[in-house]
Amino acid sequence: MENLPVLTKKDRMAIPRQKMPEQAPEIRKRNFNEVNLGFDEKTAVLEANRCLDCPRPTCIDGCPVRIKIPDFIRMIVQKDFLGAAEKIKEDNLLPSICGRVCPQEEQCEKTCVLRGKFQAVSIGRLERFVADYERKYGNFTPPHFLPSNGKKIAIVGSGPSGLACASDLIQWGYDVTIFEALHEFGGVLVYGIPEFRLPKEILRYEINNLKKIGVKFIKNFIVGKTLTIDELMNEEGFDAVYLCVGAGLPWFMNIPGESLMGVYSANEFLTRVNLMKAYQFPEADTPIHIGKNAVVIGGGNTAMDAVRTAMRLGAETATIVYRRSEVEMPARIEEIHHAKEEGIVFRMLTNPVEFVSDENGWVKKVRSVRMELGEPDASGRRRPIPIPGSEFDIDADLVVVAIGNGSNPLISQTTPDLKCNKWGNILVNDTSGRTSKRGVFAGGDIVSGGATVILAMGEGRNAAKSIDEFIKTGDWDETDRLSQPTP
Amino acid sequence: MNKILSAEFIAPDIKRFVIEAPLIARKRKPGQFVIVRVRENGERIPLTIVDGSPETGFITLMVQGIGKTTKTMNQLKSGDFVQDVVGPLGKPTHIEKFGFVVCVCGGVGTAEVLPIAKALKEAGNRVITIIGARTKELVVAEFEMRTVCDEVIVTTDDGTYGKKGFVTEALSAILNTDRKPDFVLAVGPLPMMKAIAEMTRPYKIHTEVSLNSIMIDGTGMCGGCRANIGGKTQFVCVDGPEFDAHLVDFDQIAQRQKQFVAQERISLDRFVHENHTCKLDSYINQQEKS
Ligand SMILES: Cc1cc2nc3c(=O)[nH]c(=O)nc-3n(C[C@H](O)[C@H](O)[C@H](O)COP(=O)(O)OP(=O)(O)OC[C@H]3O[C@@H](n4cnc5c(N)ncnc54)[C@H](O)[C@@H]3O)c2cc1C
Numbered sequence: 129m130e131n132l133p134v135l136t137k138k139d140r141m142a143i144p145r146q147k148m149p150e151q152a153p154e155i156r157k158r159n160f161n162e163v164n165l166g167f168d169e170k171t172a173v174l175e176a177n178r179c180l181d182c183p184r185p186t187c188i189d190g191c192p193v194r195i196k197i198p199d200f201i202r203m204i205v206q207k208d209f210l211g212a213a214e215k216i217k218e219d220n221l222l223p224s225i226c227g228r229v230c231p232q233e234e235q236c237e238k239t240c241v242l243r244g245k246f247q248a249v250s251i252g253r254l255e256r257f258v259a260d261y262e263r264k265y266g267n268f269t270p271p272h273f274l275p276s277n278g279k280k281i282a283i284v285g286s287g288p289s290g291l292a293c294a295s296d297l298i299q300w301g302y303d304v305t306i307f308e309a310l311h312e313f314g315g316v317l318v319y320g321i322p323e324f325r326l327p328k329e330i331l332r333y334e335i336n337n338l339k340k341i342g343v344k345f346i347k348n349f350i351v352g353k354t355l356t357i358d359e360l361m362n363e364e365g366f367d368a369v370y371l372c373v374g375a376g377l378p379w380f381m382n383i384p385g386e387s388l389m390g391v392y393s394a395n396e397f398l399t400r401v402n403l404m405k406a407y408q409f410p411e412a413d414t415p416i417h418i419g420k421n422a423v424v425i426g427g428g429n430t431a432m433d434a435v436r437t438a439m440r441l442g443a444e445t446a447t448i449v450y451r452r453s454e455v456e457m458p459a460r461i462e463e464i465h466h467a468k469e470e471g472i473v474f475r476m477l478t479n480p481v482e483f484v485s486d487e488n489g490w491v492k493k494v495r496s497v498r499m500e501l502g503e504p505d506a507s508g509r510r511r512p513i514p515i516p517g518s519e520f521d522i523d524a525d526l527v528v529v530a531i532g533n534g535s536n537p538l539i540s541q542t543t544p545d546l547k548c549n550k551w552g553n554i555l556v557n558d559t560s561g562r563t564s565k566r567g568v569f570a571g572g573d574i575v576s577g578g579a580t581v582i583l584a585m586g587e588g589r590n591a592a593k594s595i596d597e598f599i600k601t602g603d604w605d606e607t608d609r610l611s612q613p614t615p
Numbered sequence: 616m617n618k619i620l621s622a623e624f625i626a627p628d629i630k631r632f633v634i635e636a637p638l639i640a641r642k643r644k645p646g647q648f649v650i651v652r653v654r655e656n657g658e659r660i661p662l663t664i665v666d667g668s669p670e671t672g673f674i675t676l677m678v679q680g681i682g683k684t685t686k687t688m689n690q691l692k693s694g695d696f697v698q699d700v701v702g703p704l705g706k707p708t709h710i711e712k713f714g715f716v717v718c719v720c721g722g723v724g725t726a727e728v729l730p731i732a733k734a735l736k737e738a739g740n741r742v743i744t745i746i747g748a749r750t751k752e753l754v755v756a757e758f759e760m761r762t763v764c765d766e767v768i769v770t771t772d773d774g775t776y777g778k779k780g781f782v783t784e785a786l787s788a789i790l791n792t793d794r795k796p797d798f799v800l801a802v803g804p805l806p807m808m809k810a811i812a813e814m815t816r817p818y819k820i821h822t823e824v825s826l827n828s829i830m831i832d833g834t835g836m837c838g839g840c841r842a843n844i845g846g847k848t849q850f851v852c853v854d855g856p857e858f859d860a861h862l863v864d865f866d867q868i869a870q871r872q873k874q875f876v877a878q879e880r881i882s883l884d885r886f887v888h889e890n891h892t893c894k895l896d897s898y899i900n901q902q903e904k905s
């Protein structure tokens with residue numbers, strides 16, 4: 129280690145929050161390359177030096193998986209970047225992904241003591257920096273393994289929740305197989321989140337590492353269809369199953385015109401572009417309709433991804449239509465900020481009531497009403513109420529509905545003894561991920577109804593612990609109370 | 616990657632593939648389909664499972680070369696591989712003893728109806744199948760159909776084989792007799808299925824059609840396959856592919872199928888440009904057969 133200048137608290141607080149180098153908005157709005165370019169070493173160390181290394185750090189409380197934040201930041205200050213990556217990986221398997229997609233402003237950076245006037249330490253960007261550094265310069269060292277115990281675990285779904293669960297179990301000596309319905313692994317990370325926010329190369333790298341340490345990956349396999357859970361357990365010899373199938377059933381608005389040509393669910397629009405590479409059409413075979421005036425309905429990350437994708441495909445105008453106001457938007461702040469820089473139009477307090485057709489069955493307008501905010505609703509956000517007589521039209525030849533997902537029924541339909549709530553979310557015992565079916569665990573979006581990458585990963589790791597406990601003890605409390613999460 | 620065990624043209628541009636897919640072969644039931652991706656960077660297309668045997672682990676698919684992807688697939692030969700095959704998808708056909716059943720099919724639809732007709736017959740139904748084709752050489756699976764049905768009626772538009780005329784005329788003849796069918800199944804081009812639905816509607820004969828929407832995942836994740844069924848949005852890949860014909864909004868489905876016509880033309884032009892020998896290829900393949 130080099131000799132480091134000793135900085136006082138005042139010195140540290142005098143360093144401004146470092147800017148993330150990024151592609152210029154005018155250029156990036158027409159390409160699919162990553163927007164953020166990442167800190168260089170100098171910037172990372174400077175930013176790390178802003179951390180006050182609090183005696184009782186509050187940032188850790190904001191992190192759903194309790195990464196030892198001050199420890200890894202201290203290692204960045206000491207330029208021990210590989211050590212910092214190791215430190216994060218004690219708690220988070222996929223820092224290169226979380227550093228890019230976590231809503232840090234709602235988590236660790238929200239509880240950082242510097243938030244507000246001095247601005248929080250860029251914990252997410254530092255996390256990303258060390259993970260990228262490790263990918264570039266580190267040698268992949270397999271983790272320490274327990275000897276094989278011969279027990280077979282099936283993980284259903286290769287999203288972040290499944291990957292996190294697999295990573296723990298393989299290290300504890302289990303024989304782990306991940307089953308995936310699609311032809312590529314990664315769940316939302318591969319079919320939903322676009323290249324410009326999460327390069328697929330990173331995901332492939334992480335999945336390769338899991339393959340290297342022995343996790344088996346089987347694609348094109350739909351549990352419930354290709355084989356049922358009972359067949360996996362009774363015929364294929366799996367001792368436990370972890371269900372992390374995501375929340376894949378797009379909601380529509382149930383308004384007239386929703387089946388017009390040019391109207392997509394966000395899942396379809398993003399899957400065509402990301403998984404099927406429609407942005408490379410006709411080199412890739414899957415087509416996509418390129419709108420002149422794109423309108424995306426919703427205010428979450430999915431909506432931001434869709435609207436910015438439409439812009440990159442060549443739209444002249446791309447508009448977000450959201451029924452509440454900007455402060456209620458669930459998307460990451462950085463994405464909203466980036467979208468605005470790219471010229472995305474934001475129409476807040478606006479709700480579509482009809483998609484209007486042209487003479488050939490293509491959408492041509494989004495008929496909308498203006499909304500105002502009333503009393504807070506169950507989610508604690510002020511309820512949007514339509515203003516009578518405020519109807520107006522927005523020109524649109526491409527519409528993407530991004531108002532959320534329900535739960536996919538394929539598993540529950542074919543597994544009658546698996547209890548679900550009325551939205552189809554699998555019910556689990558709060559802490560353990562145990563379902564109503566012996567030996568079957570569940571977590572991620574299929575339980576929570578749609579949350580975040582880091583929460584899905586956290587639940588995957590919790591499930592790994594419960595599976596380990598179940599395999600070792602054989603205990604299964606049939607009288608377990610199952611919680612009823614509300615999406 | 617799934618290995619192709621045999622591939623032969625059974626009519627111009629219609630090729631029958633036998634593909635290795637042991638788990639699907641074990642699980643599939645009549646009426647179900649698979650999603651196939653022919654090559655890396657290829658699109659995902661639904662194909663009905665025409666046959667399958669748990670013993671051999673093989674499934675049979677029938678492909679009509681219309682667009683780029685189906686034409687590319689039809690260039691594959693025995694020993695080649697398809698990139699991805701996933702399934703079985705969709706709900707199986709509801710099989711029960713209805714009494715008197717009429718199956719109406721056209722084009723590759725005939726091959727798709729074959730396992731269903733067989734199951735209906737085995738369930739104790741009297742089964743008449745009407746096969747329609749433009750011309751004689753496009754009549755497929757007639758012989759196999761005869762072995763599983765009580766009666767097979769063939770119609771060709773140009774009169775080169777069977778009765779001259781359309782399947783609708785053959786069905787109309789049956790509907791005009793005293794013994795009306797208890798159940799009608801129609802599988803084929805959309806206008807044909809729509810016409811059949813309109814014919815059985817006045818008699819309130821339970822009629823099912825198999826819809827062929829544009830699909831991506833086939834698991835209910837994207838909603839691209841959605842169709843209006845009795846005023847409700849349903850996903851063809853998980854709620855279907857078979858639906859009550861009298862509830863289907865055929866015009867809307869016809870429209871949605873045309874969504875990518877412009878792009879499909881671009882793809883096809885490229886295909887033709889890259890494969891100027893393809894005509895010859897399919898000719899050679901047919902020669903092998905005879
Ligand atoms: C467009 C978009 C952007 C997002 N952006 C962010 C963000 O910036 N930050 C953030 O934290 N979160 C974001 N999210 C949410 C986050 O992606 C999810 O919360 C997270 O991916 C859930 O992980 P999971 O493992 O539970 O499920 P998923 O990632 O959904 O993975 C489930 C996998 O299971 C497979 N599967 C389903 N059924 C079966 C079956 N029967 N058999 C086999 N396999 C099956 C699916 O094909 C899928 O691959 C975003 C979501 C979307 C859609």
Ligand code: FES
Binds near residue numbers: 829835839
């Ligand atoms: S094909 Fe995607 S939902 Fe049916």
